[in-house]
Amino acid sequence: MNLARGVALVAFDGRSGALRGGERLDLALAGAELVSLARAERIAVQRGRVIILDETPVGSTQLDVALATLRPFSEPHLLSPWLHRRALGLRGRYLGDLHEAGEVEPRGRRRFGLFGDRRSQLTATSSRRDLLLQLDSDAPADPTFAALVHLAAITRKDLRRRLAATVGNLDAEGGDRITGAAKAERVALFATRDAARRVREPQSSSDYPLDPDVQRAWDLGRSVDNGL
Template sequence: MNTARDLTIVALDQASDHPVEQGDLSLALAAAEVFDLLEAQALVLDGDLIRPSAQAPTGDRLLDEAASSLVRQEPYEPVEDWLWRRGRGLSAAYVEDLESVGLTDRPRGRLLSLRSARTAPVDSEARRRAEERWASGEPVLAALAAAAGIRDEPADPGEDFADETVTTVLAAVGDAVMELEAVRQRRAIEDAAFDNVWRGY
């Protein structure tokens, strides 16, 4: 199961109705990679610390890249630090990866954009799998989509995730997205104040 790729496909499918901030999606994709690497037994969580396990190829270029970039010495990296470090530019990397393997129909040579009407997944097994997970309301995918802003409503905060590692990762991505939004709002206020100074207000 490739949650990160499925999340990217869902984001592209839903982009016309739910345009997402690339930063939010990048953080959610980094969280999705944690789940994928947990499933591949490439890491374990020790509290909120990511502890690398035996590295074995996953068969996915971006996941293998993620596994190779894990901090392998103590003190291990907290999940939220990983989200910020790994998440930088990750949404563009996943969109580009889908394009490179022929899973989108966006013409080459244009700037990558999740808002572009030309960028859409083609009919494929990967798209059908992602659509099935999305339609079924699979809890982890739904929670990551909510963090990325793809859903109209946030995931149910009362959702009962039996696995504490799932709760830890989802809490970390939720905190990171809120922090990113706070940064955006602060910059918007600062930019508005700067503009007002120049206008003589």
């Protein structure tokens, strides 16, 4: 699974038809690609450098591009510089990826009866709703994914506080006894965290409103969970 596509889906804003978020989102997407490649056992991380274990394509367009950029010219890529290079313009590429996957599509209508509306609308509403409901939990099913969403700074303030606790728990666990793909995943996540911390967060990034349909689904799901 390409975790970056999940992050992009959470970041999609139905009002603007784009991915909300700035440089932090770009970095989180790049970090999510590294985590996904580590889980697919395509890469390892040794002494701050990314080592390719297997060049076989994963089958996801953007992940395969990321894997190709990691092929060393003379020596393995340093993790942090690669994150910043890969992050440039990445949110635009993932918006295109969502279009190709059919998860968003053009609105196909005219505004004010005169001008074509070039914005996009979400078609994968249930997929996004499921992701949001998974994130809105004291124990997210995938803590690493939750941490990446938090680093992207694309959710509401109340959810961001909850996700911050998830990042703190991962930090507290440390990584001394983790090996293999899990070790590479954790190193990639923390490198993304360190890069994101150096980026000034947009003032309103932590308080984005949700699409009305998704908000209703979220509220309904929480009511059912609480037995209301």
